[in-house]
Amino acid sequence: MTSTSIGRLLAPHPDRLLPADPATLRIARDLYESVARMPILSPHGHVDAQLLVDDLPFGDPAELLITPDHYVLRLLHASGVPLEALGVEPVDGSGRAAPGREVWRALAEHWDVFLGTPVRYWFETELHDVFGLDEHPSAENADSQYDHLVSRLAAGDMRPRALFDAFRIEVLATTDDPASSLSAHAALRDDPTFTGRVLPTFRADSYFDPARPEWAASVERLAEVSGIDTSTHRGLLDALRSRREHFIRHGATATDTGVPDASSEPLDPADAERVHALALRGLATPDDAVAYRRTMLFQSAAMSADDGLVMQLHPGVLRNHHRPSLDRFGPDRGHDLPDVAGTYTRPLRPILEAFGTHPTFRLVLFTVDETAFSSEIAPLAGFYPSVFAGAPWWFIDTPAAIRRYREAVTDSVGFTKTSGFIDDTRAFCSIPARHDMSRRVDAGYLASLVVTHQMSEDDALRVARDLVDTIPRATFRL
């Protein structure tokens, strides 16, 4: 960029993201204001429940706001800032993570690379509304803003529970391993001073794929936790069922599953046992491992049809694309990438033929390939009572893509077969800004239907409220 950002005022506009046309803006503003202060239902995310049990002050600002947020990390790295300079400790001893003050400076010096992105949008809202900053970060103010953040984070009103209330979060779902004791969820449930709902989500895909090096150890650990012998395929299924019951007793209403592809053809039981036995000895072939993983996806659907946990599915991500970064920094460092070969209609047919009209089964489909919204996900959700069109997620949970999502799926399934917004975030402090963004974009979309006479203003008001309340409650059985 050709100039610096010294002293530029940070003041998010009250009408941001709403349509510019005056007549549409008036309607969109009414719609937005009718939902702006409604409680947050967050049915899918990655905040650690223990954070709310401990209720300790957050530590370093960079550790809170930058290092764990792969949305922020990605574009800084893509702009030439090495991961260690962003606070990521190399796991191979090949370098040292920079201290927080330097990480904040790296962000401030690259602030302009986020221009026009939703990361900038969230971050501006968060820095202004939650942390009280009133200048854009810059090289000049990096130290003083860092000091300000450190001091704000020490304040009592900035502890996790205080923020949970200030953010008006009603339900917060976490993501948890089947072997988890869920003790943090139990502690929150049993604590009379905490009135929010923090629900676990059952995430079992690490038990699906025998090709993963840690599969056998995971399966073994599950036996210990569940008290059920997992040396057979049938035993593993029993153990998973038992853990799902444990999750349900702790408030879970949903599972979450990520797979390389959504194929769901089940093996017959004898073949599944054969592969299971080979896999425990590390002898399963790659083809066997793929077939076993697909069986497990089918069996997960069968369990959801039995116990009513809503199944969330997001295929088509290639994990850890850059091996050198994986070797130096471990997983989840911003190079999980879309692999759009994965599709829905044909791969999911076995599950949908078995459970697609089952009264209990419910399947929420997410995608990182937005072309699937109109060509596969909406058509599936438009026939199968069990299928819901998940909100844009990960690379595409952005204002422009959310608008495209509405334009792509409303045609086929209206609003009631969609999931409502999910924030999918590890960054606790970004939750309100993300939900607010979604409410603004939906208000603008609904206003566009009103001004083109496709919907009355009264209907739009009802739909706006349903999208943040009735619809996520119903879809996720909250």
Added chain:
Amino acid sequence: MTSTSIGRLLAPHPDRLLPADPATLRIARDLYESVARMPILSPHGHVDAQLLVDDLPFGDPAELLITPDHYVLRLLHASGVPLEALGVEPVDGSGRAAPGREVWRALAEHWDVFLGTPVRYWFETELHDVFGLDEHPSAENADSQYDHLVSRLAAGDMRPRALFDAFRIEVLATTDDPASSLSAHAALRDDPTFTGRVLPTFRADSYFDPARPEWAASVERLAEVSGIDTSTHRGLLDALRSRREHFIRHGATATDTGVPDASSEPLDPADAERVHALALRGLATPDDAVAYRRTMLFQSAAMSADDGLVMQLHPGVLRNHHRPSLDRFGPDRGHDLPDVAGTYTRPLRPILEAFGTHPTFRLVLFTVDETAFSSEIAPLAGFYPSVFAGAPWWFIDTPAAIRRYREAVTDSVGFTKTSGFIDDTRAFCSIPARHDMSRRVDAGYLASLVVTHQMSEDDALRVARDLVDTIPRATFRL
């Protein structure tokens, strides 16, 4: 939805679907009004010609408006209403179709699931303009509206021929099996009291695929109808040619073909004969069957190059996705779904190398994967004189998708290499609302080109008229 719809006024707005911006609206309104009352050319649809021969009053409102319309059926089913409650009789005796009054009530009680969808848009226009309803359907008015519809349908001005005239339909193409006698079309042609044109369309793909269980019987029946021995591949081709002549004599100007993929590599004649002979005995391998189907696609193109029937092609649909619904309710129940593996550029190369610049051959490409518009269909239509970009169809014949289609294909091929709107409908009474929708969306698109100075208003007026008149007449040789 959080409230009910009691007594809400049903009154489609005169400016619906037109742009909201006042300057653009003024132009769009002029464009729309210049074409709003022009005759309807419907070159692709599924109305039964016998309906117009018999000219009997329509029967039950639900049988007319809900049960046969898979657009309506799909989202009700997806919202949890079983197919039998929507009037579909189970073919396996496992239940009973609900009577019409209850089917109408099911629609009325779920009216809000259609909010924001084009089904709601069509239905509102149709209920208001054709049937004179002035309230939105609701649980409260379901019985009285049903009674009103029954009484309206008994009136003389609601008979098929009266509506045909009232809708200003000039040309209506039907879809017909090659074995059809076309007696209804002949009767209409020979009836001096009927002045519309009702044209058959040759739909032969059930003769393409030897893997279909009914293939051999169909081939046999074609021999009887045509008087040509179909026990050889060459005989089958001769019989199809003979039936195409029969169709042309009854006014046909086009064929229609749906295939799982568009691959068109022909077998050499000896191989085709070998597969044909095996297939008649049920011995063709799956690979043989696929190769034979692709040969048949190539041969269909060759016949079009000979006899001038415009070839319509729509690959990439996976039929009868949900076997349990197929077993209970038979085919065409809303679970034919997009299978976007099917593409155009490479699969169609054999046909286009053979006939792409042939002066007689004409190929209209339809898709259910709208990404193909800019990446394959428009580039093909932008080089090959024989190729035309078909309008959005089936899952994507909606206001938002039609606008996206114009934005995607106009770049490459302008307007003259597009097909004009097709309604593709079985729902006779929805024809005017669908064409009206298309005219409004195109008016809005053209107005956007005018206000951004990409086209003069005079040119836009010409194009608006051409899109509903010159262009479909030329593309479909009407």
Added chain:
Amino acid sequence: MTSTSIGRLLAPHPDRLLPADPATLRIARDLYESVARMPILSPHGHVDAQLLVDDLPFGDPAELLITPDHYVLRLLHASGVPLEALGVEPVDGSGRAAPGREVWRALAEHWDVFLGTPVRYWFETELHDVFGLDEHPSAENADSQYDHLVSRLAAGDMRPRALFDAFRIEVLATTDDPASSLSAHAALRDDPTFTGRVLPTFRADSYFDPARPEWAASVERLAEVSGIDTSTHRGLLDALRSRREHFIRHGATATDTGVPDASSEPLDPADAERVHALALRGLATPDDAVAYRRTMLFQSAAMSADDGLVMQLHPGVLRNHHRPSLDRFGPDRGHDLPDVAGTYTRPLRPILEAFGTHPTFRLVLFTVDETAFSSEIAPLAGFYPSVFAGAPWWFIDTPAAIRRYREAVTDSVGFTKTSGFIDDTRAFCSIPARHDMSRRVDAGYLASLVVTHQMSEDDALRVARDLVDTIPRATFRL
């Protein structure tokens, strides 16, 4: 079209392509005007450098404006005008190219098929601004306009160097074979009367694929030019390295590569040598040839990591789709077509694992499948420091698609990881109209961010300038 175009005024509107909404227009106009007269950086194109060395008057108007421009040629051919009538000489002696006056008439008579397309947009601007025409071409004025063009082209201010200056071109990159002497580039560099920069671009993919019939001869010629034995794979790599040095000495900053797919898995050296040896004798199998081509892509990336030439990559085009046209008219006649099976994330993994964070390596990804922008290219450019999201190109370098590109990639990568506009043209006189179009569309996009309060007007002004100056300079190391 239903009427003719007699005497219609040709006068491009000063606000063309800018948004219609008055408030947005005001901002967009300011943004556009701030960059409208800035110099043109054209880092990717196909103009012949010798044109500027010779500085002769352009010849026939049709030879200049129609016959070499496949954008123009394509839609005329698709509208039924044979290639020979557009001035293309059949290479098989099966016909004769029409003379220029008739070619111009063919364009004039089909002028309306371009309505709504960007070809019409460029052409109108070019005919008006460069050639001083003030009527739309039509059958009636074809002869007089042709005479006018002939006379204009004879004038001194219409010679290539005069236009180069009048167009304010600062940098013009050409596309050149590795065997090229680059004598034209040297002559321009050494000519004190020519102050522009004309840079060669290293285009080596004809040396990648041993399945091409001319591969062995090309490899042999490269040995002669470089003085390096290319009878081994290693020798070929050395010769290419040597020619890259030659290009760098003549000002090159980039390579350009087109491949059927982007797979980049390298063979081990012994296998590569084996295939090379077989291929020289015409004995490489098709699988060998594909593996060899992928190795060469990997090695090209390795060379770029060494020598700093920016690597431009555009996979997924199926060349010469229509063999009869290839046989009659040779290659590059408008039937290279998108083949969207080609993807990025998985195929490019070997290159990106090896060089994705390399400080010197730089990779600009282009696509003809715009779905890849949000699903693959932006996510890759959003993590890898070496990867940049190339501007829409070829079939999609149009106003509507450029707007969609910004909306798809800005979410993930803002502006600094994009390439800036490239004109990719052989049509020298269309360069200013193309760059102007891009500046208008970007001004409109930035204005939309301003009026929705996603960016301040000051930031938008900086970004507008950076997009035509800082960003292409940085991306292409100009």
